[in-house]
Amino acid sequence: MYCSIILFMKKTNIFKQIPENLQDEIFEKIISSKNITVERIISYGHNSPKSGWYDQIEDEWVILLDGEAILSFQDKADIHLKAGDYINLPAFTKHKVKWTKPNYKTVWLAIFYKI
Numbered sequence: 796m797y798c799s800i801i802l803f804m805k806k807t808n809i810f811k812q813i814p815e816n817l818q819d820e821i822f823e824k825i826i827s828s829k830n831i832t833v834e835r836i837i838s839y840g841h842n843s844p845k846s847g848w849y850d851q852i853e854d855e856w857v858i859l860l861d862g863e864a865i866l867s868f869q870d871k872a873d874i875h876l877k878a879g880d881y882i883n884l885p886a887f888t889k890h891k892v893k894w895t896k897p898n899y900k901t902v903w904l905a906i907f908y909k910i
Contacts, residue, residue, distance in 0.1 A: 834905045
């Protein structure tokens with residue numbers, strides 16, 4: 796418990812330490828425990844592989860902090876997200892990132908949780 800308090804007290808900024816040239820998406824765990832993981836994701840025109848789906852065992856709440864993206868679902872319509880938009884994805888919702896804004900850093904905050 797004491798270590799968690801220290802982590803919360805460390806000041807940082809979600810928009811700092813973003814490399815200029817991103818060949819690959821960045822997935823950075825900010826905090827993680829048994830029932831919750833908070834992750835910063837940075838895309839720069841990246842998308843998911845054409846085959847396969849994200850299909851995780853935990854629920855995911857995600858907010859787009861900057862940029863734009865389109866999420867695709869196996870059995871639902873695509874959703875276009877802009878800065879400030881968020882969505883809750885129940886566990887086992889098959890989805891992928893179809894598109895992120897080219898030549899622009901798209902910053903996501905994803906919270907994976909188990910109830």
